[in-house]
Amino acid sequence: MSRLDKLIAELCPNGVEYKPLEQCCSILDNRRKPVTKAARVSGEYPYYGANGIQDYVSEYIFEGVFILVGEDGSVMTPNGNPVVNWAEGKIWVNNHAHIVEEKEGILLRYLYHFIQTVNVSDVIHGNIPKLTGKDFRAIRVPVPPLEVQREIARVLDNFTLLTAELTAELTARKKQYEYYKDKLLSFDADITTIPLANIAEIGTGSSNTNEAVKDGKYPFFVRSQIPLLKNEYEYDETAIITAGDGVGVGKVFHYVEGKYALHQRAYRIHIVDKRVLSKYAFYYIQAKFYDYISKAGFHSSVSSIRRPMLNAFEIPLPAIGLQKEIIKALDNFDKVCNDISIGLPAEIAARQKQYEYYRDKLLTFKEAR
Incomplete structure (x- = not known):
């Protein structure tokens, strides 16, 4: 006992x-x-x-x-x-x-x-x-009596302390990831750059949020949200997705390969120029676009991106071999920092589940009559 x-x-x-x-x-x-x-x-x-x-x-x-x-x-x-x-x-x-x-x-x-x-x-x-x-x-x-409250808080705090320590370590690794991402994606001034409109198809979707369903088959990208689901797809391609307006403007990008649907106020960027690898473009836009849009974006009661802003965004064109090296390095960092099936993210998720299990168990009491 x-x-x-x-x-x-x-x-x-x-x-x-x-x-x-x-x-x-x-x-x-x-x-x-x-x-x-x-x-x-x-x-x-x-x-x-x-x-x-x-x-x-x-x-x-x-x-x-x-x-x-x-x-x-x-x-x-x-x-x-x-x-x-x-x-x-x-x-x-x-x-x-x-x-x-x-x-x-x-x-x-x-x-x-x-x-x-x-x-x-x-x-x-x-x-x-x-x-x-x-x-x-x-x-x-x-x-319950104070002694019981105190013991419950002690047990649960032990779980939260461990999770906090793991989270702090993950935060440090993410800072390291951002440092190396910025370093890898910074090029000499003499490297060739090209407007996004010259290397990609850019457009918005046609779906509405209320078309999402719980048991849908295809990812449905709605601005900055975690993808919803839909029973029909609009595109079958490799693309970079970003919000057209709202809090996700310039900050959140999704990378998709395959069939998906897209909200009417989100943008798809489908790279068609063979000199540019889609995953490289994704990492570059993810790293550099927010600063660009902060200066060029349209700001009213709701911040938004206008199509000409996307068209004019410049992408550097390093050799394909260097693009592949950048992708490999950043994919590895991304796994360590964000993949919930491995490493610290997996351990934090497991500890959180353990905490929630014991929290719910310890805080369930029979009501005195």
């Missing part, structure tokens, strides 16, 4: 009381203050939104230890759980995240782990997903 089993058998053998979240903590939502990006003054203090740190600003409005839970926007994980962040020190929180502070009788760290187990999919509504204050405050929380 584990220490936790002994504590439960001794202190709460007949179950535990469940209470509304608002009775288990202090909810400080009335002290939040949103600040537009244009009005923020850069500084050292984290500025939090629905899904974590959005910026760093020169002032703070909270100081202490807090749980932050997404209120609107990116507020739910694929499993239907809330988006939860742990925050310490001096911080600023906007009005897109609920802010929770410890109250006597319930450990904040215990609450942090528990809130992540709650399925909120039935109470998230609206075109912009929202977890309202009313629904948030009503979440039912099992309240």
Whole structure:
């Protein structure tokens, strides 16, 4: 019998009381203050939104230890759980995240782990997903004795600490990857360059988001999102995909080989010039296009790419042999940093699953009657 089993058998053998979240903590939502990006003054203090740190600003409005839970926007994980962040020190929180502070009788760290187990999919509504204050405050929380809370938090923190260490190592490797990517894709000024329009077919798709289906056969690329699925394909080719507008502009590219469908507000870049390998072009665009589009992009309420911007983007033309060497080196880095079936990504995914398994198991209590 584990220490936790002994504590439960001794202190709460007949179950535990469940209470509304608002009775288990202090909810400080009335002290939040949103600040537009244009009005923020850069500084050292984290500025939090629905899904974590959005910026760093020169002032703070909270100081202490807090749980932050997404209120609107990116507020739910694929499993239907809330988006939860742990925050310490001096911080600023906007009005897109609920802010929770410890109250006597319930450990904040215990609450942090528990809130992540709650399925909120039935109470998230609206075109912009929202977890309202009313629904948030009503979440039912099992309240075991403090000794039990403390042991649960200790066990689960051991899992999160290991995951954090692995994640830090992966972050370091990704920085190394970006360094070498930039180095490999930087060429002498005298190398020949050519506009993208001269080496590729460029166009948008014709599909609409509501054409996606859960059990579709073909990848359906919708701007910067993870590919959806569709039952019919529009193209059968090797292509580079990027968003035409929205938050993914200039940042997120997909590389596809085979049959796929494309959203009407996403671009396909199909390389047709035999002097350019498609994978080389993908890596070059991925590395260099964001800086280019930041200067050339059309900025209104929604950032967007206009076709002439893509047409004019210059691609260097090193020898095919050098392109192959660049592809080989960057493919290896990409596997190490991003392939969830091997290395650190696989180990982090396994540890996260292990944490979630034990978290759900340890935080399930019989309700006392």
